[in-house]
Amino acid sequence: MTGVDISEEMVKTAAENAEKAGLSHKVQFMLGDSQCLPFKDNTFDVAINECAVGIPDDSQKVLNEMVRVVKLGGRILIHESTWRIRLSQEEKDEFAERYGTTPLEFDEWRAMLEKAGVKNIVYEFEQWSKPEMFWKIRKDRDVKHWFFTMTIPEKLTTLKRIFARYGLNGVITVMKNERVFYRTVLQRKLGYALFKGEK
Ligand SMILES: C[S@@+](CC[C@H](N)C(=O)[O-])C[C@H]1O[C@@H](n2cnc3c(N)ncnc32)[C@H](O)[C@@H]1O
Numbered sequence: 141m142t143g144v145d146i147s148e149e150m151v152k153t154a155a156e157n158a159e160k161a162g163l164s165h166k167v168q169f170m171l172g173d174s175q176c177l178p179f180k181d182n183t184f185d186v187a188i189n190e191c192a193v194g195i196p197d198d199s200q201k202v203l204n205e206m207v208r209v210v211k212l213g214g215r216i217l218i219h220e221s222t223w224r225i226r227l228s229q230e231e232k233d234e235f236a237e238r239y240g241t242t243p244l245e246f247d248e249w250r251a252m253l254e255k256a257g258v259k260n261i262v263y264e265f266e267q268w269s270k271p272e273m274f275w276k277i278r279k280d281r282d283v284k285h286w287f288f289t290m291t292i293p294e295k296l297t298t299l300k301r302i303f304a305r306y307g308l309n310g311v312i313t314v315m316k317n318e319r320v321f322y323r324t325v326l327q328r329k330l331g332y333a334l335f336k337g338e339k
Pocket of ligand 1: 174
């Protein structure tokens with residue numbers, strides 16, 4: 141299994157996590173851009189992208205690349221932020237700016253996958269979009285409210301790092317963005333869709 145991320149820090153963390161889990165002999169992590177993957181055509185059985193198709197400038201290129209590197213008959217899987225209701229372009233743009241990724245409508249994701257050459261697409265949408273799916277992501281404990289997704293020490297460490305890099309305004313912006321994000325989820329405007337298909 142090979143993992144790719146554009147951030148050196150994320151590649152390092154992934155390798156450390158694999159080491160801790162005793163899986164280093166099965167996985168490798170590399171620095172790379174998902175819009176231009178450093179692999180030959182038809183290399184892998186499966187390509188998975190979990191919430192990182194909407195971040196780069198060209199999401200279509202990301203999907204095209206996933207299809208390119210998968211063998212004929214191989215599987216392509218994405219899990220992506222997806223609008224649950226129709227919103228104005230203005231509201232979508234403001235949210236994307238705060239969130240750092242570009243959610244799309246369900247039909248838009250499907251059309252892009254088809255354009256990339258993904259066939260026999262199946263999906264799950266409603267079950268991934270329940271608000272609690274956004275904070276029940278801890279393996280170590282049960283989280284009942286989004287505010288407690290991170291522990292207090294984790295929050296403090298994160299805010300300290302943001303402060304060091306972006307100052308007080310950065311901290312205020314991040315806290316405001318977090319509130320806007322969860323409000324959008326609670327208003328059932330934003331969900332997650334899981335798509336699976338074949339090359
Ligand atoms: C929302 S996170 C994905 C979360 C991840 N699936 C997990 O479970 O931790 C998005 C990741 O995409 C990476 N990323 C952003 N643009 C990228 C690009 N062009 N190529 C590869 N990775 C990219 C970021 O560095 C970040 O680690």
